[in-house]
Amino acid sequence: VNLDETPEEAGFRQEVRRWLDEAIPDELRGATAFEHRLQADRLFAAQGYLAYAWPKEYGGSAGTPIQQAILDEESGRIGIARSRSPSRLGTNLLGPTMMVHGTDDQKRRFLPRILQVQDIWCQGFSEPEAGSDLAGVRTTAVVDGDGLRLSGSKLWTSQATNASWCFVLARTDPDGPRHRNLSMLLVPMDQPGIDARPLKQITGDTGFSQVFFDDVRVPLENVLGGVNNGWAVAMTTVGAERSYGLSSRYGLYAEQLRRAAALIGAADDGPIRDLWLAELGTTYADVTGIRDLAYKLASLGTAGKEETGLTSVTHLWWSHAHQRIVDLGLRVAMETRRDEDYWYRLWLECRAETVYGGSAQIQRNIISERVLGLPRG
Amino acid sequence: MDFRFDEGEQAVIAGAAGSLGHHLPIDRFRSSGTTEGAWAAIAADGWLDAAIPSEDGGLELPEVMQVAIAREAGRQLCVEEWATNASILPALMAAIPDDATRREWLSRRRSHRGALLQDGRSMVIEVADATVPAAPMAFGMMPGDDVYRLVRSGDATVLVRLEDARISLTPTSDLAIGVGRVEVDGGRSVEAPCRVGAAELERISRHAALIQSAGLIGLGEEAERRTVEYVKARKQFGVPIGQFQALKHILADVHVANEVAWNSVLHAALKGDQEPTAFGASRIQAVEAALGASRAMLQLHGGFGFTWEADVHYFLKTAACAAARFGSLDRHAIELGRALAIAS
Numbered sequence: 001v002n003l004d005e006t007p008e009e010a011g012f013r014q015e016v017r018r019w020l021d022e023a024i025p026d027e028l029r030g031a032t033a034f035e036h037r038l039q040a041d042r043l044f045a046a047q048g049y050l051a052y053a054w055p056k057e058y059g060g061s062a063g064t065p066i067q068q069a070i071l072d073e074e075s076g077r078i079g080i081a082r083s084r085s086p087s088r089l090g091t092n093l094l095g096p097t098m099m100v101h102g103t104d105d106q107k108r109r110f111l112p113r114i115l116q117v118q119d120i121w122c123q124g125f126s127e128p129e130a131g132s133d134l135a136g137v138r139t140t141a142v143v144d145g146d147g148l149r150l151s152g153s154k155l156w157t158s159q160a161t162n163a164s165w166c167f168v169l170a171r172t173d174p175d176g177p178r179h180r181n182l183s184m185l186l187v188p189m190d191q192p193g194i195d196a197r198p199l200k201q202i203t204g205d206t207g208f209s210q211v212f213f214d215d216v217r218v219p220l221e222n223v224l225g226g227v228n229n230g231w232a233v234a235m236t237t238v239g240a241e242r243s244y245g246l247s248s249r250y251g252l253y254a255e256q257l258r259r260a261a262a263l264i265g266a267a268d269d270g271p272i273r274d275l276w277l278a279e280l281g282t283t284y285a286d287v288t289g290i291r292d293l294a295y296k297l298a299s300l301g302t303a304g305k306e307e308t309g310l311t312s313v314t315h316l317w318w319s320h321a322h323q324r325i326v327d328l329g330l331r332v333a334m335e336t337r338r339d340e341d342y343w344y345r346l347w348l349e350c351r352a353e354t355v356y357g358g359s360a361q362i363q364r365n366i367i368s369e370r371v372l373g374l375p376r377g
Numbered sequence: 378m379d380f381r382f383d384e385g386e387q388a389v390i391a392g393a394a395g396s397l398g399h400h401l402p403i404d405r406f407r408s409s410g411t412t413e414g415a416w417a418a419i420a421a422d423g424w425l426d427a428a429i430p431s432e433d434g435g436l437e438l439p440e441v442m443q444v445a446i447a448r449e450a451g452r453q454l455c456v457e458e459w460a461t462n463a464s465i466l467p468a469l470m471a472a473i474p475d476d477a478t479r480r481e482w483l484s485r486r487r488s489h490r491g492a493l494l495q496d497g498r499s500m501v502i503e504v505a506d507a508t509v510p511a512a513p514m515a516f517g518m519m520p521g522d523d524v525y526r527l528v529r530s531g532d533a534t535v536l537v538r539l540e541d542a543r544i545s546l547t548p549t550s551d552l553a554i555g556v557g558r559v560e561v562d563g564g565r566s567v568e569a570p571c572r573v574g575a576a577e578l579e580r581i582s583r584h585a586a587l588i589q590s591a592g593l594i595g596l597g598e599e600a601e602r603r604t605v606e607y608v609k610a611r612k613q614f615g616v617p618i619g620q621f622q623a624l625k626h627i628l629a630d631v632h633v634a635n636e637v638a639w640n641s642v643l644h645a646a647l648k649g650d651q652e653p654t655a656f657g658a659s660r661i662q663a664v665e666a667a668l669g670a671s672r673a674m675l676q677l678h679g680g681f682g683f684t685w686e687a688d689v690h691y692f693l694k695t696a697a698c699a700a701a702r703f704g705s706l707d708r709h710a711i712e713l714g715r716a717l718a719i720a721s
Contacts, residue, residue, distance in 0.1 A: 277714030292640035
């Protein structure tokens with residue numbers, strides 16, 4: 001066990017840091033607007049950093065999970081959240097899924113366009129009646145000749161209005177057994193019958209949409225992993241999902257904590273400040289927990305070992321740790337009358353983090369059943 | 378970078394787990410007999426000497442292996458005495474300049490468990506101005522132990538060892554887990570010069586606190602393991618209570634806290650020299666995790682957990698008292714916060 005970077009890892013960190021310093025303009029650092037995040041993706045793509053861990057045969061650099069963690073951490077440090085990259089759904093969800101389940105033709109058609117930021121993907125899994133219970137999707141696709149007809153609606157679809165493609169989990173066999181009745185469809189967004197209606201979020205932003213499909217035609221060659229095999233395909237996607245960009249979260253949240261620390265440092269002495277100092281100490285301990293989990297996941301990944309349940313532990317930890325940081329930041333900002341807008345917006349935004357990607361309660365179920373071996377209810 | 382134990386390291390840890398589990402079963406709290414023989418057996422296996430340089434007959438293992446062994450001791454609820462005997466005493470004895478004397482002291486420690494007679498709640502081990510025969514709260518002390526003191530003698534510091542003294546601990550029979558107010562009486566006194574300055578004492582205290590934190594991880598993980606077994610076996614409404622989500626989620630949180638805390642202790646052991654904030658962070662996580670795990674253990678054992686007969690109270694008491702040693706959580710949190718506020 002060691003946390004010392006090998007000469008190669010240290011060299012990679014230097015290389016990444018130097019590149020970030022030179023290549024990323026100030027207006028992209030800490031930016032949240034889609035266009036800015038997309039521009040950052042293009043810069044990463046041009047440098048070969050967008051999907052650094054992808055195998056070389058698919059145009060990646062076969063970077064190790066540790067190198068990926070270094071890249072994420074350094075990016076987070078300068079305010080580039082890789083966890084919010086518009087390409088993430090392509091690079092980290094669809095791409096790895098397609099490498100497992102895709103045909104050679106699909107890989108040739110889609111993977112290079114993800115790498116070059118030519119296609120932006122969105123994910124059509126959740127529905128009004130299928131949130132945590134993914135197997136309950138009702139959107140249907142009926143085989144008709146050499147294609148399928150897709151109808152239904154998807155909910156909480158991030159960046160649906162910006163995406164050119166959507167990977168859609170749809171029911172293709174109304175009478176088939178659970179887990180053998182779904183298919184994963186690759187659907188171009190720019191065609192008749194698709195209507196993405198942005199939903200206004202509590203922050204006032206429109207980050208996600210409800211997407212309606214009305215008799216949309218999808219060719220059979222756009223089914224990923226075969227008709228009625230969608231559950232297995234979706235499980236590959238979900239398995240790839242949870243730890244993505246973890247180190248960038250650490251870098252980003254550590255920076256946010258420093259921002260709170262600066263407010264506290266400038267505040268008047270007194271009992272309230274002492275209270276904040278103590279909480280600053282405990283939240284710092286929490287944020288370093290994210291870093292350590294990222295190291296552990298990266299080490300397991302690099303060694304090719306399973307990480308049973310650790311991604312659920314990780315999701316629970318980073319989401320709650322971040323909320324604790326922002327809780328503190330908002331209280332300090334309100335009391336000191338400084339930086340209120342920043343912290344209030346962040347406080348609202350981070351509410352979503354214990355909901356998306358599997359709610360905190362679902363993560364606890366996974367930990368208690370898969371890791372602790374407690375009986376299913 | 379590889380944040381996992383390799384096969385060789387795992388073999389060492391498994392060896393420690395086997396030895397400590399065999400010689401220090403938690404049942405020992407119930408029998409009034411001494412664990413002196415057990416202590417010598419553990420020492421004979423070398424586990425008490427992980428921190429000691431090879432030239433003095435120790436294993437000279439890196440700090441990260443020392444915490445891994447302390448975690449195994451913690452699973453047996455051997456937390457305070459481990460921090461004293463595997464960390465504090467070897468470190469103080471390392472400062473005895475004469476080779477023969479130092480080795481003699483280290484050697485006696487292998488057959489006679491020792492405890493430090495001073496208030497263990499301060500963050501840094503203190504040097505007393507005079508030999509007071511009592512301490513308001515000592516940690517890991519049992520009748521029969523050698524009693525150690527660190528005393529100022531002119532400009533120098535001496536380590537004093539009291540052998541065969543009568544030790545009375547309050548509370549004793551009610552709550553005894555080796556923590557409490559201590560008075561000593563009689564015994565034979567031996568002393569040796571001990572060259573430790575303020576900076577060295579701070580370093581020794583931090584190391585001991587890290588070792589104790591590792592013990593608390595073991596305590597928390599054992600509490601988790603036992604509670605999981607209990608809720609799988611205990612039935613209500615015709616089903617194992619571990620099937621109920623309200624209980625599952627409590628245990629999931631315990632698991633998460635233990636995982637994070639252990640990583641934090643490992644990080645501090647590996648990187649503490651370069652990152653001054655790592656120690657405070659590990660202290661906070663370890664203490665919180667152990668307290669959380671032992672509280673959950675009692676809660677999920679229901680009424681049984683509140684009986685003397687169940688082992689639950691040993692976990693709870695060990696964790697609660699440990700939280701007060703080497704400075705309270707509040708003190709660590711505020712010091713860490715202050716360092717961060719100044720740095721930003």
